[in-house]
Amino acid sequence: MYATAKDGTKLYYETAGETGSPVLFIHEFGGNYDAWEPQMSAFARRHRCITYAARGYAPSDIPADLDKYSQAIAVDDAIAVLDHLGIEKAHIVGLSMGGFATVHFGLSYPERALSLTVAGAGYGCEKETEEYFRGVSLTVADKFEADPEGFAEIYGRGASRVQFENKDPREHLKFVTRLARHDKIGAANTMRGVQARRPSFWDLEDGLKACDLPTLIMVGDEDDHCLQPGIFLKKTMPASGLLVLPKTGHTLNLEEPEMFNRHLAEFLAMVEAGAWGRRDVRADPGQVMRTD
Known part of the structure; x- marks a missing residue:
C-alpha cells in the first residue's frame, strides 16, 4: 500500500483498526514504520492507526537527490499519507526525527491535527551544541553511506540507546538489526537533508507560542539532549504537558512500551473528552507563593 508525495515519491504505509479517531505514527531516524508495532497493536483496538516508512526508508522510494529531503518535505509527506487515506484530521505521534516532524506538522498544518505527541525530540536544538550536532550528523551520514551494517552496531549503542539494551536486550537486538537494514543512500540523505538542516525549537518560538493544539511531550531522563x-516546549506551547520517564533513554516507545502506551492512551482520551486545554492563567510561572 503506497501513498504518493507531492514530488511523486512513493510512501509505503500500513494501517490497523477501522473505527475510532485516526492516529498517525511517524518514526525516528533509527527506526522505520515497523518500529511502531507495540503501538499499532495496542491502539488499533480503539483507533484507526497508520504508520509509514519515510522517504529514504524501504519499502518507500529512496530518492538519490539530496534536494528531495528536508524538514518541510517530511511534513508534506505525512500530509500526503493522510490525504491518500481520506483523513481530514488525526492525532500525530512522532519519535525523535518523527517528533520534529510532528512539531512542524502542528505549525504548518494545525487544521489537520487533533493533537500532537512529541517524544524524544530535541537533538541539535540546544544553541550551545547546535553546530556540533550539524557536524556530527554529516559524519553519521558518511559512516552509514560507507557501511550501514557495521555502523549500526556503533550507532545503536549510543549514550541514549544503552538503556534500552540493558532493559531488554532481545528487543534492542531487533532494533539494531532494523537499523542495519537502512539503505545507505536513504540514511545518508536523511541525515544531510533533514537532520543537519532542521531549525532549533528556539528558532520557532513565536510559532510555538501561537500553537493551541493539545500537545504531550515525552522525554527520557537519560536522554540528555532532549531534556x-x-x-522549552512545555514552557512555550500553551496547551502542552511534559512527561519525563525515569531511567529511560531515547527509544521511548520500544524501551518502555507499557508506560508509553498508558500515558498516550490517557492523553488521547483527555483530548477527545475536551479535558486537555491551555494552561490555567492563574498558574503564573513567575509566582513562587501567592501573598495577596
Missing part, C-alpha cells in the same frame, strides 16, 4: 528542549 532541555522538552522543557
Whole structure:
C-alpha cells in the first residue's frame, strides 16, 4: 500500500483498526514504520492507526537527490499519507526525527491535527551544541553511506540507546538489526537533508507560542539532549504537558512500551473528552507563593 508525495515519491504505509479517531505514527531516524508495532497493536483496538516508512526508508522510494529531503518535505509527506487515506484530521505521534516532524506538522498544518505527541525530540536544538550536532550528523551520514551494517552496531549503542539494551536486550537486538537494514543512500540523505538542516525549537518560538493544539511531550531522563528542549516546549506551547520517564533513554516507545502506551492512551482520551486545554492563567510561572 503506497501513498504518493507531492514530488511523486512513493510512501509505503500500513494501517490497523477501522473505527475510532485516526492516529498517525511517524518514526525516528533509527527506526522505520515497523518500529511502531507495540503501538499499532495496542491502539488499533480503539483507533484507526497508520504508520509509514519515510522517504529514504524501504519499502518507500529512496530518492538519490539530496534536494528531495528536508524538514518541510517530511511534513508534506505525512500530509500526503493522510490525504491518500481520506483523513481530514488525526492525532500525530512522532519519535525523535518523527517528533520534529510532528512539531512542524502542528505549525504548518494545525487544521489537520487533533493533537500532537512529541517524544524524544530535541537533538541539535540546544544553541550551545547546535553546530556540533550539524557536524556530527554529516559524519553519521558518511559512516552509514560507507557501511550501514557495521555502523549500526556503533550507532545503536549510543549514550541514549544503552538503556534500552540493558532493559531488554532481545528487543534492542531487533532494533539494531532494523537499523542495519537502512539503505545507505536513504540514511545518508536523511541525515544531510533533514537532520543537519532542521531549525532549533528556539528558532520557532513565536510559532510555538501561537500553537493551541493539545500537545504531550515525552522525554527520557537519560536522554540528555532532549531534556532541555522538552522543557522549552512545555514552557512555550500553551496547551502542552511534559512527561519525563525515569531511567529511560531515547527509544521511548520500544524501551518502555507499557508506560508509553498508558500515558498516550490517557492523553488521547483527555483530548477527545475536551479535558486537555491551555494552561490555567492563574498558574503564573513567575509566582513562587501567592501573598495577596
